[in-house]
Amino acid sequence: MDFQRELKSLNLSLTPVRLAVLEGLMHKPHSEAALLFEIVQEKIQTTSIQAVYNNLNTLVERGLVREIKPKGMPSIYEIRKDDNHHHLVCRGCGNIQDTDCHDVAPCLAPSNAQGFRVDETEIIFWGLCPKCKTS
Ligand SMILES: [Zn+2]
Numbered sequence: 193m194d195f196q197r198e199l200k201s202l203n204l205s206l207t208p209v210r211l212a213v214l215e216g217l218m219h220k221p222h223s224e225a226a227l228l229f230e231i232v233q234e235k236i237q238t239t240s241i242q243a244v245y246n247n248l249n250t251l252v253e254r255g256l257v258r259e260i261k262p263k264g265m266p267s268i269y270e271i272r273k274d275d276n277h278h279h280l281v282c283r284g285c286g287n288i289q290d291t292d293c294h295d296v297a298p299c300l301a302p303s304n305a306q307g308f309r310v311d312e313t314e315i316i317f318w319g320l321c322p323k324c325k326t327s
Pocket residue numbers: 282283284285286287320321322323324325
């Protein structure tokens with residue numbers, strides 16, 4: 193993904209921290225802010241956790257990054273792909289995996305859409321990952 197072009201098209205300035213956040217998410221999707229901060233800090237020692245949060249919030253607001261909020265866990269972030277994929281979350285160790293949308297996004301229709309035109313479905317499947325299942 194060409195982040196420079198993406199940011200420009202959204203009229204967002206290309207700051208070193210912003211770029212480092214996006215690159216961090218490319219390499220480690222489903223990262224929480226604290227982990228991203230560590231990744232960014234390796235490149236830019238002067239950064240702060242607040243700067244990482246501010247950038248994440250802006251990127252989520254502008255639709256470049258997707259925020260997933262599993263109950264009882266810190267938010268995790270990934271580059272938005274608009275594929276409406278869902279997540280499997282392990283109750284044991286917090287392991288998070290992608291799982292594809294069943295069909296064409298949005299893949300699950302409400303039993304009564306109340307006249308809404310639904311364009312996104314957000315599902316978290318909870319359970320135990322293979323490792324935690326056997327222990
Ligand atoms: Zn697990």
